[in-house]
Amino acid sequence: MALVHWGLIYVAEGCDPARDVSVVDTGACRIVLVGMGHVDQAAEVATSLAAQGVQLIELCGAFGPVGTAAVIQAVEGLVSVGAVGCGAEAIDQVHAIVN
Numbered sequence: 001m002a003l004v005h006w007g008l009i010y011v012a013e014g015c016d017p018a019r020d021v022s023v024v025d026t027g028a029c030r031i032v033l034v035g036m037g038h039v040d041q042a043a044e045v046a047t048s049l050a051a052q053g054v055q056l057i058e059l060c061g062a063f064g065p066v067g068t069a070a071v072i073q074a075v076e077g078l079v080s081v082g083a084v085g086c087g088a089e090a091i092d093q094v095h096a097i098v099n
Contacts, residue, residue, distance in 0.1 A: 007057045010035050
C-alpha cells in the first residue's frame with residue numbers, strides 16, 4: 001500500500017490545534033498539518049488523526065524522545081509515528097534559533 005495520507009504535528013508558540021490545521025490534498029496524497037502550543041496537546045491530536053485514517057504521523061523536532069514516546073503510546077499501534085530531527089551538522093544553526 002502506498003503512503004497517501006499522513007499527518008505532521010508541529011509546535012509553535014500561539015498555535016491551537018483546534019484552529020491551526022492545514023490540509024494539502026493533491027488528489028494523489030493528503031497531508032494534515034496541525035500546530036499546537038505545547039507537546040502535551042499531541043496525544044489527543046495524534047489519536048484523532050489516527051481515527052481519520054492517516055497512515056503515518058510525523059512529529060517536529062520539538063517533541064524529543066520523551067514527547068515522541070508519549071505519542072507512540074497514545075496511538076496504541078494504530079499508526080506509525082516518526083520524529084523529525086536535525087543531524088550534527090545543524091547543531092550550530094539550531095542552537096542559534098532556540099537560544
